[in-house]
Amino acid sequence: MWCSSQLVPQVQEWARELGFSQIGVAGVDLSAAEPGLAAWLAQGFHGDMHYMAAHGLKRARPAELVPGTVSVITARMDYLPRHTPVRAPQAWQALELARLARPGEGIVSVYARGRDYHKVLRTRLQALSDRIAAAVGPLGHRVFTDSAPVLECELAARSGQGWRGRHTLVLNREAGSMFFLGEIYVDIALPESEPVTAHCGSCTACIDICPTQAIIAPHRLDARRCISYLTIEHAGPIPLELRPLMGNRIYGCDDCQLICPWNKFAQVSRLPDFDERQGLAGQQLVHLFAWDEATFLRMTEGGPIRRIGHERWLRNIAVALGNALRAAVTGGDAGGADALALRAALHSRVADKSALVREHVAWALAQDAAWS
Structure with missing residues (x-):
């Protein structure tokens, strides 16, 4: 016993x-x-x-x-x-943050790959x-x-x-x-573990980096502004004022974790389950936007992304394409995707069967008109 x-x-x-x-x-x-x-x-x-x-x-x-x-x-x-x-010299956090500087690349949160x-x-x-x-x-x-x-x-x-x-x-x-x-x-009584003390000190890096300022105060998150919530939990139209702030994040957001100094100590998994699946990291938005529903289901089988469904997947990518298009026409870099390719991808779904997708595509194309 x-x-x-x-x-x-x-x-x-x-x-x-x-x-x-x-x-x-x-x-x-x-x-x-x-x-x-x-x-x-x-x-x-x-x-x-x-x-x-x-x-x-x-x-x-x-x-x-x-x-x-x-x-x-x-x-x-x-x-x-x-x-x-x-471990240095190629710290994983820096590599992930660098994706944000490539607007034509779709970013899926590390945990969901x-x-x-x-x-x-x-x-x-x-x-x-x-x-x-x-x-x-x-x-x-x-x-x-x-x-x-x-x-x-x-x-x-x-x-x-x-x-x-x-x-x-x-x-x-x-x-x-x-x-x-x-x-x-x-239903059995076990000895409780000792809690640990906090070690954030005066650091506010996670609050400062949040693209949508969803962390409204220390330890206080307004999920309605969080990109993870918007791209995963939220089923309707993404608020207009938040769309430009989403950048190329199409499923989740890791920014507050990537900037955290404590994550230089993050450990790799001992399981193969969380290894990146081919096709979900480093992919161009125009390629991901071309997935039909059958392809979406096949590529996300057994993964967390499948739960949002093909419609929301396209909604999220449409926003990212609009942001990449704006970057391209204002003289920036769209991460290897030129404005012509971005426009063509968006026009391919102008008449999509989903009203939600059509509205976000229209918004994305308007980013071109606003700056051309």
């Missing part, structure tokens, strides 16, 4: 074998986080993510979400692709749960990976995975912020 103090080190060993980078344990009393959550929702900062409000404060009450829960096992998993140059992390983590969290159950006997549990009303960053910070950075993400001194989080709610 395992005692709780012996079980946690064993769980940590099993987790490492499954590819996890760190395991912690948090309690279920998150009442101190409830006022902040309620205020954030009341201000509408969650935008169209209605599911975040649907469960109310249950997000901060693990024992209400999963009755019987008395401890939460938290897990993190590094996700930088295995070939990423994490491989397999869907929901599937990877959920499968391995379940495998870890099975090993725990085999050791301790019947185990009431439920696994989560960004898939339910869970305050995962709060739980991660309370269990020693890191501290909340000013951009609201969890930061770890040995791994930066380039990792996924997951949780196992369990």
